[in-house]
Amino acid sequence: MKHFVKIIGLLLACTQVTGVAQNSTTLTPEARGLAIAREASHRNEGYGDTTADLTMDLISVDGRTRQRVLSWQILESDNPEDGDKALTIFHEPRDIAGTGFLSHTHISREDDQWLYLPSLKRVKRIASANKSSAFVGSEFAYEDLLSDEVEKFSYRWIRDEPCGNWQCFVVERVPVYDNSGYSREIVWIEQSDYRIYKTDFYDLKDKLEKTLYFEDYHQYLDRFWRAHVLRMENVQTGKKTVLTFKPYLFQTGLTEQAFSPDALKRIR
Amino acid sequence: MLYRSARCAYCGAVLIVIANQCLAQQQDWAGYIAFEPRIFFEEPKYDQHPHNGLSPSAVVSPEFRYEWHEGSDRITIIPFYRYDADDENRTHWDLREANWQHFRGPWTWLLGVGKVFWGVTESRHLVDIINQTDLVEDIDEEQKLGQPMINLEHWSEGGTLSLFLLPGFRERTFPANNARLRGPLPISNHDAVYDSGAGDQHLDIALRWTKSVTNWDIGLSGFYGNGREPRLVPTLVASGSVFLVPHYDVISQLGVDIQYTQEAWLWKLEAIGRSGQGDDFGAFAGGVEYTFYGIRGTNVDIGLLAEYLYDARDDAAPATSLDDDVFVGARFTLNDADDTNILVGAIVDPADGETIAFVEAQRRMGERWTLEFELRLLTNISEDGRLYGFEKDSYMTLRTSWYF
Numbered sequence: 001m002k003h004f005v006k007i008i009g010l011l012l013a014c015t016q017v018t019g020v021a022q023n024s025t026t027l028t029p030e031a032r033g034l035a036i037a038r039e040a041s042h043r044n045e046g047y048g049d050t051t052a053d054l055t056m057d058l059i060s061v062d063g064r065t066r067q068r069v070l071s072w073q074i075l076e077s078d079n080p081e082d083g084d085k086a087l088t089i090f091h092e093p094r095d096i097a098g099t100g101f102l103s104h105t106h107i108s109r110e111d112d113q114w115l116y117l118p119s120l121k122r123v124k125r126i127a128s129a130n131k132s133s134a135f136v137g138s139e140f141a142y143e144d145l146l147s148d149e150v151e152k153f154s155y156r157w158i159r160d161e162p163c164g165n166w167q168c169f170v171v172e173r174v175p176v177y178d179n180s181g182y183s184r185e186i187v188w189i190e191q192s193d194y195r196i197y198k199t200d201f202y203d204l205k206d207k208l209e210k211t212l213y214f215e216d217y218h219q220y221l222d223r224f225w226r227a228h229v230l231r232m233e234n235v236q237t238g239k240k241t242v243l244t245f246k247p248y249l250f251q252t253g254l255t256e257q258a259f260s261p262d263a264l265k266r267i268r
Numbered sequence: 269m270l271y272r273s274a275r276c277a278y279c280g281a282v283l284i285v286i287a288n289q290c291l292a293q294q295q296d297w298a299g300y301i302a303f304e305p306r307i308f309f310e311e312p313k314y315d316q317h318p319h320n321g322l323s324p325s326a327v328v329s330p331e332f333r334y335e336w337h338e339g340s341d342r343i344t345i346i347p348f349y350r351y352d353a354d355d356e357n358r359t360h361w362d363l364r365e366a367n368w369q370h371f372r373g374p375w376t377w378l379l380g381v382g383k384v385f386w387g388v389t390e391s392r393h394l395v396d397i398i399n400q401t402d403l404v405e406d407i408d409e410e411q412k413l414g415q416p417m418i419n420l421e422h423w424s425e426g427g428t429l430s431l432f433l434l435p436g437f438r439e440r441t442f443p444a445n446n447a448r449l450r451g452p453l454p455i456s457n458h459d460a461v462y463d464s465g466a467g468d469q470h471l472d473i474a475l476r477w478t479k480s481v482t483n484w485d486i487g488l489s490g491f492y493g494n495g496r497e498p499r500l501v502p503t504l505v506a507s508g509s510v511f512l513v514p515h516y517d518v519i520s521q522l523g524v525d526i527q528y529t530q531e532a533w534l535w536k537l538e539a540i541g542r543s544g545q546g547d548d549f550g551a552f553a554g555g556v557e558y559t560f561y562g563i564r565g566t567n568v569d570i571g572l573l574a575e576y577l578y579d580a581r582d583d584a585a586p587a588t589s590l591d592d593d594v595f596v597g598a599r600f601t602l603n604d605a606d607d608t609n610i611l612v613g614a615i616v617d618p619a620d621g622e623t624i625a626f627v628e629a630q631r632r633m634g635e636r637w638t639l640e641f642e643l644r645l646l647t648n649i650s651e652d653g654r655l656y657g658f659e660k661d662s663y664m665t666l667r668t669s670w671y672f
Contacts, residue, residue, distance in 0.1 A: 094671035
């Protein structure tokens with residue numbers, strides 16, 4: 001869910017293009033990178049909560065596709081010590097229908113994660129050290145899908161360059177949380193609304209492993225940009241995973257309670 | 269048993285009628301059909317048992333859900349039917365769920381037949397007490413019968429409090445006289461004896477509080493009513509043969525379950541104190557699970573599990589083989605598109621070496637099929653051990669399921 005939120009975070013955006021990130025040529029590359037990340041995060045503040053239905057297509061090297069259908073609910077944190085809370089519910093394949101994955105991200109301590117197994121009615125706290133594990137056999141790792149807080153990375157601005165039809169900041173970020181499967185990520189962020197264009201992920205041997213493309217952006221509530229297609233391509237294996245979103249819903253009144261472990265039992 | 273099934277059928281039918289009267293807006297059909305032959309590796313220990321090693325069986329379990337008021341009301345109906353070629357008791361049906369749930373702010377209300385799980389450990393579920401074990405399904409005691417209940421749950425920042433009123437006791441299911449996994453003596457399935465004068469109509473009560481704080485997940489629970497575990501008492505019946513008759517005692521039980529999660533470590537503890545079956549006694553199950561993620565640069569995770577089981581009950585309580593045992597296991601999760609995973613484990617009694625070893629493996633085939641393999645091996649069984657009657661009953665199951 002990270003990218004989702006991350007993305008969202010980064011992407012979100014509003015009308016004012018501002019100062020610090022773009023104009024200050026006197027800043028060090030590190031300070032400038034951080035300023036860009038903060039601005040992108042700032043532009044996502046205030047979304048409250050959001051819900052989306054999506055399909056996840058796992059595409060093998062020979063083009064065979066396996067589809068999952070899921071929904072995401074995300075609650076924005078109002079506590080500076082905490083990141084966002086996110087709930088993933090699976091609808092297909094049918095044998096895992098009703099399975100829930102709940103994450104509470106935190107700034108200064110490890111994240112909390114729970115799994116709900118509907119056939120056993122069992123809520124299970126799972127280890128948060130699974131950051132680099134593949135999420136349900138996809139090319140997304142858990143860390144790619146968790147809430148993307150600014151403090152979880154260190155940053156360095158590299159350069160500005162055109163990206164597609166946009167002009168982008170190119171920022172390197174290095175995970176500072178434990179158990180990441182990446183040595184670094186390079187993020188292309190367009191300069192007007194701070195939407196992510198794409199992200200390159202480098203494995204622990206510092207070889208390019210995956211590229212995530214953000215496509216089909218839509219703006220919600222006149223402020224928040226969301227990509228409706230996320231395309232993750234593993235350049236080492238040739239496998240791909242494509243997330244395709246239906247329209248997002250915002251501020252539907254989700255509460256803290258809906259993101260408590262006990263609420264997982266309400267799924268089914 | 270029959271009576272109860274009939275009653276469940278009746279309330280299920282009523283719920284279906286109610287459900288169909290509602291406008292079909294948010295209704296969902298799901299479920300599965302499974303074919304699952306069991307293969308016993310050895311000739312049976314007792315002559316009455318079937319001698320064919322291959323024992324076919326099939327399951328169908330549809331699921332119906334209907335939601336209204338934007339999801340704040342829900343009816344769930346999940347019947348379950350198994351046909352077993354060799355065990356007439358394993359051929360059975362049950363309502364796993366048939367209930368109405370209502371969600372209103374911090375309150376959750378459930379009325380009807382439901383299913384509840386409490387606990388954290390893997391090898392034994394001491395604290396879990398609401399639902400009766402459907403023992404004919406699997407000797408691992410993880411399959412449960414639906415339990416009639418009124419459940420009121422309240423969520424707050426201070427934790428979740430859940431109250432259960434449990435009318436209508438469910439008796440544990442046991443293999444038929446002429447079936448495998450029965451043990452040395454036949455078990456009477458129709459003549460259960462109750463400690464309580466109210467018998468299976470005793471109103472059982474349970475209360476549970478749960479809370480997650482930082483790395484801790486904590487549950488406290490209390491139960492008063494018909495214990496789910498029967499004593500099996502050898503009884504001479506009119507025909508002159510000896511049967512084991514299930515005796516259900518009224519018990520009080522306090523339980524605590526705690527999990528501490530840090531990095532790749534899960535620390536788990538369950539403990540109970542129980543009175544009403546011989547001297548008051550305590551029991552606990554505790555251990556660790558540690559997971560290595562992404563073995564050798566692959567997507568494969570390997571989790572190692574170890575738990576210690578202790579139970580201080582005396583001979584006046586229902587017998588358990590898990591009085592002083594060690595569980596070790598390994599879980600292989602491939603994290604592939606087919607969700608392949610394998611669990612290998614063994615529960616060993618250090619005193620006499622009695623071992624129940626098992627393998628559980630599963631993967632998806634295509635979008636709607638799953639394939640599961642289960643192996644249960646009873647080895648090192650000693651003549652005076654509690655598992656002696658089962659020493660020839662090691663088996664494997666190959667289950668093919670189709671989900672709709």
